[in-house]
Amino acid sequence: MKISDSDLIINPDGSIYHLNLLPGDVAETVITVGDPDRVGEVSKYFDSIEFEKGKREFITHTGYVGKKRITVLSTGIGTDNIDIVFNELDVLVNVDFESREVKKELTSLNIIRVGTSGAVQKDIPMGTILASSHGLGMDALMNYYVHELSNDEQVLMDEIKIHFGNLENINPYLTAASETLLNTIGKDLPKGITITAPGFYAPQGRIVRAKNAVPNFISLINSFHSNQYRITNLEMETAGIYALAKILGHQALSINAILASRVNFEFSKEPNKIVEQAIKMVLERI
Structure with a gap:
């Protein structure tokens, strides 16, 4: 079943509405932090940083520790923000943005809040x-x-x-x-x-x-x-x-x-x- 434009809002550049991320931007291991300033406190330990993106309170850095690809993302405060972050993380890995349909093979992320x-x-x-x-x-x-x-x-x-x-x-x-x-x-x-x-x-x-x-x-x-x-x-x-x-x-x-x-x-x-x-x-x- 195709997900409607109003239920799944995709920005003109193909990124998800709030997080401003593209499919493929999210590693299968995700660290979430509340404070946007804390994202850099995590990624400073990365061996390399693939990209840095930000919109509103949602700051994302994806990079590597050794061969391990990791995304660190700020959620802001409260479960209202968690509702946004987790639904959008999920659609980034489990929904085809072209067809607007759920993928047949689903990805399960490992998400660690610090x-x-x-x-x-x-x-x-x-x-x-x-x-x-x-x-x-x-x-x-x-x-x-x-x-x-x-x-x-x-x-x-x-x-x-x-x-x-x-x-x-x-x-x-x-x-x-x-x-x-x-x-x-x-x-x-x-x-x-x-x-x-x-x-x-x-x-x-x-x-x-x-x-x-x-x-x-x-x-x-x-x-x-x-x-x-x-x-x-x-x-x-x-x-x-x-x-x-x-x-x-x-x-x-x-x-x-x-x-x-x-x-x-x-x-x-x-x-x-x-x-x-x-x-x-x-x-x-x-």
Whole structure:
């Protein structure tokens, strides 16, 4: 079935609408970062850079580490941007732009997020590099997609719904990390459930001037336990990445540089150093 011009917008130069990338520009291994300035902090470790492109907050560098072709791409902040980035990455590798039809043979990308996050457990110190075993979304993105859970995901989701049952108008969703990437890139890292919030302040339990509708949010989330699983950290993209990757048939892993302790009310004095450690670790393991 041909995809309509309004559903799949292609720029006059043949590039995809927001990312400004052409089919063939994307490597099968993709690193995503939130901050556009962080793209160069990743690609500076490349042995060679094939090209650099940018549009809006979406900056892309594709190059090589040894013989490994890698794309690093900035997503900006939030799952609304993840919706754009992941759908457009997928069509770049799985849709024929000439015929506007889905290809018969699909490509599964390996997508690794390297991002910043705040810990919600006292035993996770600042400077920790943590792999997300699951993404737990508190945003509304998955209300618009058919999102099927595995048996293990459903069991964990049922317990989460009971724990968060008093939260009105919030419909959480859950997706596990790619088992392959978790066991390779994340193999010896501390792991936990990462909550993805739809904002930085009250949605993450911060109190500045506006009154929070969910009191004691941090205590609520760090008190959840289910067998070996607990909620370890908060950020703004992981759940959307995991859910859309699963829906579209890609492998995804979120690597979190812990810059803040939400329970100890501390923020790192060396955030760039922690992020650089995470970047170097991911590139070495890729």
